[in-house]
Amino acid sequence: MTTTLTRLFVVVAAMAMILPLGTAAGAQSLLPDPTVDQEVLYGELISPTALEVAPDGRVIVTSREGQVTVWEQDGTVTRAAFLPVDAYDRQGGQFDVANCPRGEECPAGFNLAEGGIHGILLAPDFMTSGELYLYYTVANSLGQDIWPPKMPDARPHCDASAGNGCPSSGNDEGVWRLSRFTMDLETNIIDLDSELELFENPAEWFYCCHYGGDMEWRNDGTLLLSTGDDTTSDHSSGYSPHDQRADWTFNSAALTSQNLADRRGKVLRIDIEELESGLDGPLGDGVPGDRPGIEPNPFVQDAGADPYVYAYGFRSLYRFGYSPETDHVYAGNVGPDARNPDPARGPAAHDEVEVVPPGGGTNHGWPYCIGDNIPYNEYDFATGTAGEPFSCAGMTPAAVWYTYVPSPTSPYVQMGGGGNTALGGVAYHRPDDGALRLPEAYDDHFLWMEYSRGAVWHMPIADDGSLDTNPASLNATANGIPFVLPGLSNPIDMATGPDGAVYVVEANGSWNSTSGRLTRLQCAGCAPDVADYGGDVELLDRTAVTLVAGVDGGVAAALPTVGLVTLVLVVLGWLGVHRRRRVI
Numbered sequence: 335m336t337t338t339l340t341r342l343f344v345v346v347a348a349m350a351m352i353l354p355l356g357t358a359a360g361a362q363s364l365l366p367d368p369t370v371d372q373e374v375l376y377g378e379l380i381s382p383t384a385l386e387v388a389p390d391g392r393v394i395v396t397s398r399e400g401q402v403t404v405w406e407q408d409g410t411v412t413r414a415a416f417l418p419v420d421a422y423d424r425q426g427g428q429f430d431v432a433n434c435p436r437g438e439e440c441p442a443g444f445n446l447a448e449g450g451i452h453g454i455l456l457a458p459d460f461m462t463s464g465e466l467y468l469y470y471t472v473a474n475s476l477g478q479d480i481w482p483p484k485m486p487d488a489r490p491h492c493d494a495s496a497g498n499g500c501p502s503s504g505n506d507e508g509v510w511r512l513s514r515f516t517m518d519l520e521t522n523i524i525d526l527d528s529e530l531e532l533f534e535n536p537a538e539w540f541y542c543c544h545y546g547g548d549m550e551w552r553n554d555g556t557l558l559l560s561t562g563d564d565t566t567s568d569h570s571s572g573y574s575p576h577d578q579r580a581d582w583t584f585n586s587a588a589l590t591s592q593n594l595a596d597r598r599g600k601v602l603r604i605d606i607e608e609l610e611s612g613l614d615g616p617l618g619d620g621v622p623g624d625r626p627g628i629e630p631n632p633f634v635q636d637a638g639a640d641p642y643v644y645a646y647g648f649r650s651l652y653r654f655g656y657s658p659e660t661d662h663v664y665a666g667n668v669g670p671d672a673r674n675p676d677p678a679r680g681p682a683a684h685d686e687v688e689v690v691p692p693g694g695g696t697n698h699g700w701p702y703c704i705g706d707n708i709p710y711n712e713y714d715f716a717t718g719t720a721g722e723p724f725s726c727a728g729m730t731p732a733a734v735w736y737t738y739v740p741s742p743t744s745p746y747v748q749m750g751g752g753g754n755t756a757l758g759g760v761a762y763h764r765p766d767d768g769a770l771r772l773p774e775a776y777d778d779h780f781l782w783m784e785y786s787r788g789a790v791w792h793m794p795i796a797d798d799g800s801l802d803t804n805p806a807s808l809n810a811t812a813n814g815i816p817f818v819l820p821g822l823s824n825p826i827d828m829a830t831g832p833d834g835a836v837y838v839v840e841a842n843g844s845w846n847s848t849s850g851r852l853t854r855l856q857c858a859g860c861a862p863d864v865a866d867y868g869g870d871v872e873l874l875d876r877t878a879v880t881l882v883a884g885v886d887g888g889v890a891a892a893l894p895t896v897g898l899v900t901l902v903l904v905v906l907g908w909l910g911v912h913r914r915r916r917v918i
Contacts, residue, residue: 759781
């Protein structure tokens with residue numbers, strides 16, 4: 335304990351020297367909550383991307399390389415499947431067979447870039463059917479047409495004849511597919527031959543990124559799916575990409591996020607039960623509203639809109655949370671790359687937390703507006719001249735917005751500065767039972783991840799389902815003290831387990847990391863109870879597991895050596911050391 339206190343003093347002293355006096359609120363918010371433990375359950379995941387927790391406590395994790403891993407409460411780890419995945423290598427040469435973590439298992443000509451498995455969802459009857467859903471890039475699909483055909487007014491393919499580097503095929507798009515698979519519940523093995531292909535989206539793979547892939551069930555049994563704008567800000571100097579040139583369509587999120595005919599930059603809503611019925615004709619296309627009791631999507635009467643669109647105007651909506659109690663969606667929206675505002679272009683990059691109300695229908699502004707409806711300027715990419723600011727009328731402002739440096743345009747001073755990668759998380763409604771449930775102060779809070787800063791932030795969900803956007807409410811617990819949950823390494827997805835704990839998958843590096851972690855956030859000093867997992871399970875030998883935070887309930891006790899290192903990393907994030915991973 336003396337050694338720990340000494341190290342703690344050194345780090346706090348170092349923080350006092352490197353943090354400006356004006357960031358006292360931010361420095362305070364870096365302190366971990368001593369009432370919450372962080373337990374690392376498994377640390378050898380390959381480029382993990384998403385997870386789901388089953389009612390019996392088994393955790394299923396997907397990876398960018400196509401691996402599906404199952405962790406059980408007794409510590410057993412099973413490689414459930416290797417799904418073939420692929421994606422065109424963005425502008426060539428970054429990743430090849432030699433750099434693939436799968437080694438000799440990598441197929442010839444392996445190109446992964448930002449593809450892979452990026453979404454998983456368990457069927458409501460998973461514990462009897464073993465069925466689960468994966469959202470992934472289809473191997474060797476570059477240049478294929480999307481099934482079913484895209485809406486006529488969706489963003490066109492890249493034009494190879496324009497000489498802007500498009501593939502000679504003239505089609506630089508690949509296929510993202512949503513499919514259902516079946517897992518053997520005794521062996522945890524997924525039968526890849528059980529695949530039922532359900533839904534497909536396009537992705538422009540030569541220039542970009544931002545593909546989304548999060549999935550949640552709504553109360554009515556329809557499925558929500560996130561998609562990104564599929565547009566980089568590399569060609570717009572980190573500001574709004576709304577290129578008007580016919581041969582630069584890949585540089586326009588106006589043709590994706592703001593285009594109701596395009597499925598990108600959206601929250602989509604799909605009637606999976608109808609799709610699985612296999613019926614032909616209007617009944618069987620998965621468009622909500624055909625079956626009794628299922629309300630239609632908000633734009634289904636618009637002849638020019640894709641009928642699956644639920645909400646639009648997002649840039650990089652990689653992860654979101656859903657509240658079954660209120661039917662709200664809480665989305666993390668990663669902003670562009672500009673560090674400073676530009677009079678000719680518009681505001682600096684803001685990352686955001688967005689709220690989609692029940693029924694959807696909202697426009698969240700990108701690429702015309704950002705943050706608290708701050709407009710970008712119209713910009714002529716051919717001549718390099720700026721025009722008037724866009725109108726933000728009718729657009730939904732962000733609930734929380736922040737920048738790389740402490741922002742004068744954001745009241746959320748607690749966010750301070752650092753890398754920006756706002757991801758969604760979980761709407762935490764504290765269960766009545768659960769041996770590991772978080773303290774009562776977290777009841778009815780939205781917990782969301784900051785990938786670059788290695789922390790989970792939280793804010794109250796109001797009675798009407800909106801977020802309590804009072805800046806003083808961000809990270810405030812019942813005693814009024816702002817606590818963040820740091821010590822994480824690139825948290826990328828999270829879910830609530832049957833024990834009331836919040837399970838987090840940490841990328842722990844990017845791209846080809848082989849040390850991704852499965853971590854559990856739980857009440858301090860609590861032990862799991864087999865009753866939470868149905869009673870017929872063995873539990874992990876906890877003497878072999880390192881508790882990274884809060885054993886004795888004090889801040890000093892909550893920061894052993896590993897915790898100190900991660901705290902220093904969080905501080906470095908404040909100084910802008912962390913950079914976002916392009917895939918999100």
